[in-house]
Amino acid sequence: MATELDYYTTLGVERSATDADIKKAFRKLAQQWHPDVNTEPGAQERFKEINEAYQVLSDPQRRQTYDMFGRAGLGGDGNPGFDPNNFGSFSDIFDAFFGGAAAGGRRAHPTAGSDLRYDLRISFEEAVRGTEKEIEFPVYGRCETCEGSGAKPGTQPVACDNCGGRGEIRTTRRTMLGQMVNVTACPKCKGEGKIVTEPCETCHGEGRTERTRTLRVSIPAGIDEGHQIRLSNEGEIGVRGGPAGSLYVAVHVTPHPALRREGTELVYEADISIVQAALGTTIAVPTVDGDEPLEIKAGTQPGAEIRLRGKGVPHLRRTGSKGDLHVFVNVVVPAKLTKRQREILAEYAAEAGESVAASPGGILDKVRDALG
Ligand SMILES: [Zn+2]
Ligand SMILES: [Zn+2]
Numbered sequence: 001m002a003t004e005l006d007y008y009t010t011l012g013v014e015r016s017a018t019d020a021d022i023k024k025a026f027r028k029l030a031q032q033w034h035p036d037v038n039t040e041p042g043a044q045e046r047f048k049e050i051n052e053a054y055q056v057l058s059d060p061q062r063r064q065t066y067d068m069f070g071r072a073g074l075g076g077d078g079n080p081g082f083d084p085n086n087f088g089s090f091s092d093i094f095d096a097f098f099g100g101a102a103a104g105g106r107r108a109h110p111t112a113g114s115d116l117r118y119d120l121r122i123s124f125e126e127a128v129r130g131t132e133k134e135i136e137f138p139v140y141g142r143c144e145t146c147e148g149s150g151a152k153p154g155t156q157p158v159a160c161d162n163c164g165g166r167g168e169i170r171t172t173r174r175t176m177l178g179q180m181v182n183v184t185a186c187p188k189c190k191g192e193g194k195i196v197t198e199p200c201e202t203c204h205g206e207g208r209t210e211r212t213r214t215l216r217v218s219i220p221a222g223i224d225e226g227h228q229i230r231l232s233n234e235g236e237i238g239v240r241g242g243p244a245g246s247l248y249v250a251v252h253v254t255p256h257p258a259l260r261r262e263g264t265e266l267v268y269e270a271d272i273s274i275v276q277a278a279l280g281t282t283i284a285v286p287t288v289d290g291d292e293p294l295e296i297k298a299g300t301q302p303g304a305e306i307r308l309r310g311k312g313v314p315h316l317r318r319t320g321s322k323g324d325l326h327v328f329v330n331v332v333v334p335a336k337l338t339k340r341q342r343e344i345l346a347e348y349a350a351e352a353g354e355s356v357a358a359s360p361g362g363i364l365d366k367v368r369d370a371l372g
Pocket of ligand 1: 143144146147148149150151201202206207208
């Protein structure tokens with residue numbers, strides 16, 4: 001279980017903070033930590049905490065419950081109706097704060113649906129070449145009984161009497177700087193401007209029901225571990241006809257058994273013997289398109305690099321451009337030799353005029369041979 005967060009500490013406000021203080025603190029932290037703007041590792045986790053704290057403290061009723069009973073009072077580890085993993089995009093949050101409100105043009109609008117995240121695993125080859133995948137996931141769709149209105153068939157939602165159907169409450173106050181107009185979402189209709197008096201029985205007034213959705217996702221060539229593909233409007237549809245959120249497909253790539261990937265470059269380490277390095281040989285190099293023969297020239301030194309141009313990974317954003325496959329030659333010195341191999345190498349040393357350690361295959365062996 002995660003350690004208990006103190007929501008006030010998370011937002012850096014006093015327990016006596018006003019709603020405006022909380023909103024201001026959240027806006028500042030969101031600018032700093034929202035994953036759309038901050039790509040540092042841990043930013044997403046931090047933002048989730050900030051968002052969770054804000055969701056509770058910005059709601060007077062839940063804030064009161066939290067003040068009295070702590071997090072446990074909000075219902076176990078999950079807060080009903082709130083998933084800290086689902087949060088709006090950076091611009092959505094800023095729309096919520098500034099969206100026309102500053103200009104006085106805020107309109108009654110239904111709540112947008114949540115963003116969704118889908119974790120998709122693909123093979124190394126699929127990541128390099130690109131692919132198309134069919135994914136299946138549970139999602140809210142428009143309720144067919146009420147066609148998304150949330151009202152029982154035959155009835156209509158009525159205009160909210162608290163805000164006159166505008167979805168917002170305006171308060172005007174005079175200050176030294178002039179007249180200030182404060183616009184907030186109507187608490188009674190939650191900014192929608194309409195109230196469902198007789199809820200649809202299928203969706204209980206939500207205007208949406210959960211179902212399984214199948215979607216084809218095209219994965220571009222060159223995608224890498226940790227990349228996300230954003231499909232706008234493919235997330236959950238909103239409550240009572242609100243706009244849909246985005247679907248984020250988080251891509252995970254299974255590593256290749258022999259090739260290492262560094263961005264658009266591929267690296268292969270080829271083991272060859274001393275003799276192969278000295279005399280030259282042809283080896284098989286694994287590539288994304290299968291094994292390819294590669295000539296190792298006579299006299300190749302340990303650590304030598306042979307570059308196979310264009311055999312790497314396509315650039316995600318520059319079409320037609322590809323990285324290279326780098327083959328590093330690793331010359332392996334044999335640790336065990338047969339008697340015959342030792343004799344041949346000793347002969348080689350004699351020919352080259354090199355002094356070598358007296359091998360156990362020398363005099364002792366000859367004595368043993370003579371006796372045996
Ligand atoms: Zn319905
Ligand atoms: Zn209202």
